[in-house]
Amino acid sequence: MTENFTLRIFTEPQQGATYDDLLRVAKHAEATGFDAFFRSDHYLKMGEVTGEPGPTDAWVTLAGLARETTRLRxxxxxxxxxxxxxxxxxxxxAQVDQMSGGRVEFGIGSGWYQEEHTAYGIPFPSLxxxxxxxxxxxEIITGLWATPPGETFRFDGEHYQLSESPALPKPVQQPRPPVLIGGMGKKRTPALAARFADEFNLPFVDVDxxxxxxxxxxxxxxxxxRDPGEIVRSAALVLCVGRDEKEIARRAEAIGREVDEVRLNGLAGSPAEAVDKIGTWRERTGISRLYLQVLDLSDLDHLDLVADEVARQL
Known part of the structure; x- marks a missing residue:
């Protein structure tokens, strides 16, 4: 894969996955040349799946993967x-960044899924x-990381107050791990991205x-x-690529999607179709990273196909 454009694997383990399932996919992604392994941060399933054996914690998972991979972001x-x-x-x-030798990227959002908060006793304030x-x-997280060694951090906000914090530990990456922000809010989201984001991500929307x-x-x-060029642009699309129509249909069925729908809204179809769609996204939006939402974690051949017949053409 080129330095100019990278493909990343993105998983949704709240839909039903163990740590071992995620480890298997992450190691395979690393072996086949993908740039990164990302996961959602959710505690409750969505849609018509059982979600069994139950949720896994995002940062506990990433800590484990930090010690069992060597190159993946x-x-x-x-x-x-x-x-x-x-x-x-x-x-x-910061600890996971240390455990990985400086390979962490920190995506953070406001939280939106009320049912998972209710299910696990997490307060869910108004929007x-x-x-x-x-x-x-x-402000607090980036401020803690940016505090020079030997100095302390203070913050007096409406919701959080910190006093004389030693601001430790420090991440390996300096001045900090990359911060990812995303979403479709028209005012506050872009304003926060301008202040804090190293990357801005748009998941599951159309190119326009x-x-x-x-x-x-x-x-x-x-x-x-601020120079807008300092912010990396990225998107996320569900993955459903096959060598022929039969394989495409089988993969769509495995994730509960219709072929025509996923062709329209995701990265789906033949490898050539996938390459063409990525080209359209690059031309129209200037993205330099695409997160491939892999929903069938048992289908490692899917990753092989994309690595061999899509990534090599980018």
């Missing part, structure tokens, strides 16, 4: 700000308060919608005097 799309206090979260991410807390978390949102992020950067 590791991260979340997206950690929910509602799940953790910002101080302990900064510690956990406005969730976003306020999210903004404070970004993505192009318009990237333009909003660019405008927000320009409004505060």
């Amino acid at each position: 590791l991260g979340t799309l997206m950690t929910a700000a509602t799940f953790r206090l910002p101080g302990p979260l900064a510690i956990a991410v 406005g308060e969730r976003f306020d807390r999210y903004a404070e978390q970004l 919608t993505a192009a318009a949102q990237f333009e909003r992020v660019d405008a927000a950067c320009e409004a505060i005097g």
Whole structure:
């Protein structure tokens, strides 16, 4: 895969996966040349699946993978700000960065899935308060990482207060692990991205919608005097590629999708179709990374096919 454009594997283990399932996919992704292994941060299944054997914690998983892989970038799309206090979260991410030798990327969002909060006793404030807390978390986490050794960090916000924090441990990556922000909010999301994001990600939207949102992020950067080119653009699409129509249909059925629908909304069809669609995304939106949502974690041949017949053509 070229340095100009990279393909990353993105998994949704709340739909039903053990750590060993994720480890198998991550090791295979590394062996076949993919750039990164990312996972969602959810505690409850979605849709018509059992979700068994149950959820796994994103940062516990990534800590394990940090010690069992050597090259893959590791991260979340997206950690929910509602799940953790910002101080302990900064510690956990910095520790996993240390455990991986500096391979962590930190995706964080405001949290949106009310049912998983209800199911596991996690407070779920109003949308406005969730976003306020999210903004404070970004300030705190990046502030802790940026505090010079030997100095302390202080923060006095509406929702979080920190006093005389030693701001330890420090991540390996300096000045910090890359921060990923995403979403379709038209005002506050681009403004936060302009302030904090190293990468802006748009999951499961069409190319026109993505192009318009990237333009909003660019405008927000320009409004505060930041070069928009400093922010990596990326997208996420469900993966369903096959060598022939029979294989495409089998893979669509395995993830509960219709072939025509997933062809329209995902990265689906033949390898040639996938390459063409990636080309359209690159031309229209300027993305340099694409996260491939792999929903059937047992189908490692799917990764082989993409590595051999899609990635090599990019």
